[in-house]
Amino acid sequence: MLHNSFHLALTVGRTATPEAVQFWILAPLAVIAALGILLLKKAVHSALLMAWVMVTLAIFYIAEDALFLGIVQIVVYTGAVMMLFLFILMLVGVDSSESFVENLKGQRIPSIVAAIGLAGLLISLLGRATVGSPAAGLGVANADGNVQGLAKLLFTQYVWAFEVVSALLITAALGAMVLAHSQKVRSPFAQRDLAIARFRKDSLGDAAGLPAPGVYARHNAVDVPALLPDGSPAPTSVSQTLRSRGDIITSAGFALEAIEEQED
Amino acid sequence: MDISNYLYLSVILFSIGALGVLVRRNAIVIFMCVELMLNAANLALVTFSRIHGNLDVQVASVFTIVVAACEVVFGLAIIVTIYRSRRSASVDDASLLKN
Numbered sequence: 015m016l017h018n019s020f021h022l023a024l025t026v027g028r029t030a031t032p033e034a035v036q037f038w039i040l041a042p043l044a045v046i047a048a049l050g051i052l053l054l055k056k057a058v059h060s061a062l063l064m065a066w067v068m069v070t071l072a073i074f075y076i077a078e079d080a081l082f083l084g085i086v087q088i089v090v091y092t093g094a095v096m097m098l099f100l101f102i103l104m105l106v107g108v109d110s111s112e113s114f115v116e117n118l119k120g121q122r123i124p125s126i127v128a129a130i131g132l133a134g135l136l137i138s139l140l141g142r143a144t145v146g147s148p149a150a151g152l153g154v155a156n157a158d159g160n161v162q163g164l165a166k167l168l169f170t171q172y173v174w175a176f177e178v179v180s181a182l183l184i185t186a187a188l189g190a191m192v193l194a195h196s197q198k199v200r201s202p203f204a205q206r207d208l209a210i211a212r213f214r215k216d217s218l219g220d221a222a223g224l225p226a227p228g229v230y231a232r233h234n235a236v237d238v239p240a241l242l243p244d245g246s247p248a249p250t251s252v253s254q255t256l257r258s259r260g261d262i263i264t265s266a267g268f269a270l271e272a273i274e275e276q277e278d
Numbered sequence: 279m280d281i282s283n284y285l286y287l288s289v290i291l292f293s294i295g296a297l298g299v300l301v302r303r304n305a306i307v308i309f310m311c312v313e314l315m316l317n318a319a320n321l322a323l324v325t326f327s328r329i330h331g332n333l334d335v336q337v338a339s340v341f342t343i344v345v346a347a348c349e350v351v352f353g354l355a356i357i358v359t360i361y362r363s364r365r366s367a368s369v370d371d372a373s374l375l376k377n
Contacts, residue, residue, distance in 0.1 A: 150331025
């Protein structure tokens with residue numbers, strides 16, 4: 015009895031050797047990629063591995079005589095869904111890697127145990143299941159072609175489900191628009207507002223605009239601060255973005271004293 | 279190789295997806311794990327279709343894919359909305375109602 019329960023006994027028919035070879039090459043890779051989704055810190059890497067798993071599954075579908083689903087899998091999942099995922103990742107911040115500090119204390123070990131338990135339960139169920147007859151294969155069902163066979167079912171027997179699903183898709187599109195729509199809190203700054211703000215400041219020092227970057231005749235790149243009349247660099251002449259990034263070449267080498275020293 | 283190996287693969291992928299949902303905390307990665315579970319279920323459906331030799335199961339699989347696409351659209355819109363107000367896509371940060 016014990017021996018029986020661990021014997022994976024669901025034999026439903028053999029596949030041809032090429033398919034077996036393909037399975038044993040691709041299935042471990044799919045499992046490794048799935049584990050990678052789980053373990054890799056950066057969401058982008060997870061997304062790329064996810065795309066790989068989906069392509070692998072598409073190959074499996076096609077190998078299992080589900081041609082239409084295989085193509086749909088590639089077009090919808092790797093094409094549309096994964097692009098959407100990557101798009102949102104880029105929007106939300108591609109560098110955002112999560113911390114692995116547990117907020118719920120001791121939640122990870124039970125989760126792993128639960129997942130392994132789930133897998134064990136399902137696998138043992140599969141092992142005990144019997145179909146009764148060997149696999150029928152899709153040869154008869156696909157006699158007119160897989161797409162034709164699916165179309166026949168989809169537009170006759172399942173036409174109401176099909177319509178309901180189309181309503182669902184429209185609702186989803188509308189919902190996404192409603193959720194992604196953001197109300198503007200204030201009107202954007204126009205040139206007029208900016209000019210008024212410049213003149214209403216405490217000093218009129220930069221009413222005519224900030225100094226332009228670059229040390230003329232020596233260096234005119236945007237990342238070099240301009241020199242003031244006394245030879246010191248003017249930090250306001252370089253864009254705020256470059257300043258906060260630290261991408262600024264020091265202009266001390268272009269200061270008056272330095273130039274005089276070089277000329278001597 | 280036996281055809282049922284596809285089912286075992288599907289079970290393994292499903293469990294990995296479930297574990298990912300439980301363990302990961304980036305909302306986007308959690309979402310990808312949900313997609314992985316849906317895909318694993320699809321693989322099982324396609325294999326059942328082959329075992330029983332009828333296409334009805336593949337129709338169910340088509341519907342699964344459509345529903346998954348809708349779910350992605352909604353889910354990612356929600357993630358973007360949360361990110362806009364919280365500047366974070368971590369599910370642990372969205373705990374305003376906790377206390």
